[in-house]
Amino acid sequence: MQNNSQNKISLPVIKRLPRYYRHVLQLQKSGVSTVSSSDLGAFLGTTASQVRQDLNCFGGFGQQGVGYRVDLLASALHDLLIGSSNLSAILIGSGRLGRAISGFLDNTVQGFSLVAAFDNAEYQIGTSLGNLTVQDIAGLSDYCKLHQPQLAVLCIPEKSASAMAPTLLTLGLQGFWNFSHYDFASLAPDLPVENVHLGDSLQSLGFRMRHTDI
């Protein structure tokens, strides 16, 4: 991958990439062949200059006066975000949320394969989850040594995540999609972690609905 910048790409830029990709795919479907940075910016609620700056981080795909070729941009963003091989993911916590999230990961988002699922509850172990069978969490370390999965999807309570964290960080996992409220930042500040706090999202929405006066 071309990278004109000596600096690390900032997290806000990385977080905008899937939105660029989504929009560019839609343009492609609609038969649009070029798009200006200001049109891209308008869609993302940002400026043309921000768009140019973002995409320049990756070598830039635009041409003065013409804009971006949609096909080139789509394929560049595909390469950046999805690449040519899937990241292997394991699910930790096969409760209701874990099952939904794993189905989402496996069926809806490109670039990932769910390869195993673990739980500590007797009634979950041995049940099926898609094509997989939920395994006893006691076998997690051995599994990781043997198969070296890359991503862990954590659908467990904060307490369990907190208790497991020191172990989880020794298993060679390269990233966490974290639905627990446990915060990995103190133990592993540089590890790629995406926290999804569904409860916080819902509660702050509730606040806005309850207090429309402020």
Add this chain to the structure above:
Amino acid sequence: MQNNSQNKISLPVIKRLPRYYRHVLQLQKSGVSTVSSSDLGAFLGTTASQVRQDLNCFGGFGQQGVGYRVDLLASALHDLLIGSSNLSAILIGSGRLGRAISGFLDNTVQGFSLVAAFDNAEYQIGTSLGNLTVQDIAGLSDYCKLHQPQLAVLCIPEKSASAMAPTLLTLGLQGFWNFSHYDFASLAPDLPVENVHLGDSLQSLGFRMRHTDI
């Protein structure tokens, strides 16, 4: 509710409230009786001054030199975030994600009650979802007129959300927990909407895992 500020509370402040509440509940469980703004700030990864500023928006609960009384802060945050009555919520889209999210809303987060679920797929209509029976989306308007639910949880594809949006906005709904990629901001800029973009979250995580060099 006391509100010392003449200005609207900003969204970032509102989004921090659930984290304050979560931490304060934990302190309460641990038997801690007072907490300083700097300790609260350290937990939230922000400064003491930011904490004081945030909590002052709601009248302030602290005392110079003593800090915040944990019990008062907990009960004030409870009143702000959860209040005394549940918000009534309907689910639109009872697929795998919708089912998980509705279970989460009903069982895990305080302050909400799921009162109905809708889908347009023949094979979903009439199936049970918790204590509810999934209803035909064709009956949504009548249902809303009769029961005036407050929140809609959207677990449908972007296309469906986009097609339904003009109707949804006439049903008296006061907020949307939006798992589709449809953006309500253009039609209803002031309506409380929380967008949860699971796919974007996962893709940007994938990017960070694939490109650890940049």
